[in-house]
Structure formats: C-alpha cells, structure tokens
Amino acid sequence: MSGVAVSARNVTKRFATHRAVDNVTLDVAPSESVVILGPSGCGKTTLLRLIAGLEVPDTGEIWMGDVQVAGVNRSLVPPHRRQLGFVFQDLALWPHLTVGGNLQFVLDSLRVPRAEQSERIDEVLRLVRIEGFARRYPHELSGGEQQRVALARALVGRPRLLLLDEPLSSLDAELGSAMRGELVRLQRALALTTVYVTHDREDAAVLADRVIEMRAGQIVRANDTRPTEERA
Numbered sequence: 001m002s003g004v005a006v007s008a009r010n011v012t013k014r015f016a017t018h019r020a021v022d023n024v025t026l027d028v029a030p031s032e033s034v035v036i037l038g039p040s041g042c043g044k045t046t047l048l049r050l051i052a053g054l055e056v057p058d059t060g061e062i063w064m065g066d067v068q069v070a071g072v073n074r075s076l077v078p079p080h081r082r083q084l085g086f087v088f089q090d091l092a093l094w095p096h097l098t099v100g101g102n103l104q105f106v107l108d109s110l111r112v113p114r115a116e117q118s119e120r121i122d123e124v125l126r127l128v129r130i131e132g133f134a135r136r137y138p139h140e141l142s143g144g145e146q147q148r149v150a151l152a153r154a155l156v157g158r159p160r161l162l163l164l165d166e167p168l169s170s171l172d173a174e175l176g177s178a179m180r181g182e183l184v185r186l187q188r189a190l191a192l193t194t195v196y197v198t199h200d201r202e203d204a205a206v207l208a209d210r211v212i213e214m215r216a217g218q219i220v221r222a223n224d225t226r227p228t229e230e231r232a
C-alpha cells in the first residue's frame with residue numbers, strides 16, 4: 001500500500017474548448033484534510049467530480065491507493081465502488097425519502113443487511129447530532145439540519161474518502177461556523193481522508209491540514225498549511 005489515499009496525475013477535463021481542469025496533479029495522504037480554495041468557476045467541482053468518477057479525464061490518471069480508478073477517457077472503477085462519501089454543493093437529498101430513507105438507500109446499495117441498518121443509521125445520526133430525525137422528510141428540516149443529513153448520508157457507508165463541495169455555503173455565518181467546528185471534530189474522530197472545496201478562506205483556515213489554491217483550472221499554490229493572506 002502506498003502512502004497516498006488519492007492521487008490525480010496530470011488530469012485535464014475540457015468542456016468544449018474550455019479547460020475546466022487543466023493539468024492538475026494532486027496527492028492526498030491517508031487521514032489528511034486537503035482544502036481546495038479558489039474563486040467561482042475555477043474548476044473545483046469538476047475536480048471533485050473527476051475524483052468521484054462522475055466525470056472522466058481527457059488526459060491523465062486518477063488513483064486511489066495503489067489502484068488506478070480512471071485513465072484517459074475511461075473510468076476503471078465506477079463511482080459506487082470507489083468507497084466515497086460525497087456532499088454536493090446543493091446537498092441533493094432525495095426529497096421523496098425520509099432522513100432514514102436517504103441513509104437506508106445508501107446502505108441498500110452497499111448491500112448492508114437490513115438487520116444491521118438501523119444501528120448504523122442511529123449511530124451516524126448521533127455522530128452528526130440529529131438523532132431523532134430519521135422519520136422527517138428533507139423539507140421538514142432547517143438548512144443546517146439538511147446539511148447534517150447530507151453529511152450523515154456521506155458517512156453512513158464508512159467511506160475511505162470524503163469529498164465535500166462547499167457544504168456550508170447555504171448556511172448563515174453563525175451556523176456555518178458551528179458546522180465547521182463539527183466537521184473538524186468528525187474528521188479527527190474518524191481519521192477521515194477529506195477533500196474539501198470552498199471559496200471561503202475561513203473554511204480553509206479551520207479545516208485544512210493543507211490548502212491548495214486553484215485559478216482557471218490550475219493549481220497555483222500548494223504544499224502550504226495556510227492560505228496566502230495569513231502567511232505574510
């Protein structure tokens with residue numbers, strides 16, 4: 001086993017002629033929390049989707065541990081076999097399913113026996129501190145509660161890599177900062193390998209072991225533990 005949890009090697013993704021991700025190379029170590037910081041449109045979501053297998057690269061390779069999961073124009077391991085948890089920018093909870101149903105869907109797809117499921121669901125709802133919400137529907141929850149459900153759904157399958165796409169962007173400042181604290185707690189408690197995407201420097205400062213800055217599809221600054229402005 002290599003000392004790398006996930007690795008993008010010279011990855012490019014074009015939409016028409018636009019290079020949304022332009023020759024990006026990035027290694028994330030096991031249990032490391034990497035924050036990708038950059039302005040709107042710089043390619044952050046596209047990079048996460050490439051790692052997840054929701055897009056395939058036009059050039060380059062993606063590896064998880066010592067397994068290559070994608071190469072030029074092809075996926076070698078499909079998303080549901082990459083052992084990922086993904087919190088999407090818009091959360092994307094399934095509105096017709098209760099909180100418990102959202103989590104159960106994941107466990108069913110992983111073929112976790114029904115007998116084990118309720119314990120796993122209770123455990124993860126406790127972890128994100130919304131125990132007792134299993135029977136509610138997403139529209140019956142506040143923004144912050146929905147955010148916790150999205151996180152619970154990403155964690156319930158016990159992923160080896162957690163991908164978070166601006167999961168706090170819909171929250172007000174106070175709730176956002178409380179949730180940031182919760183995320184740090186969970187990362188440490190579970191020793192999660194995390195790639196966290198944001199345009200918010202405060203998120204980056206709190207959550208990152210390492211900050212990677214992106215502009216126009218490229219990594220412009222890496223291998224530093226804090227964002228640019230704080231180093232001066």
Ligand SMILES: Nc1ncnc2c1ncn2[C@@H]1O[C@H](COP(=O)(O)OP(=O)(O)OP(=O)(O)O)[C@@H](O)[C@H]1O
Nearest residue numbers: 015020038039040041042043044045046047089199
């Ligand atoms: N499916 C697509 N088809 C065409 N262009 C796309 C597609 N997805 C993304 N793009 C373009 O690629 C670029 C990068 O998009 P991406 O969503 O990765 O940016 P982002 O950094 O996540 O931005 P934001 O902070 O606003 O979420 C943008 O110019 C966007 O318009």
Ligand SMILES: [Mg+2]
Nearest residue numbers: 044045046089
């Ligand atoms: Mg995005």
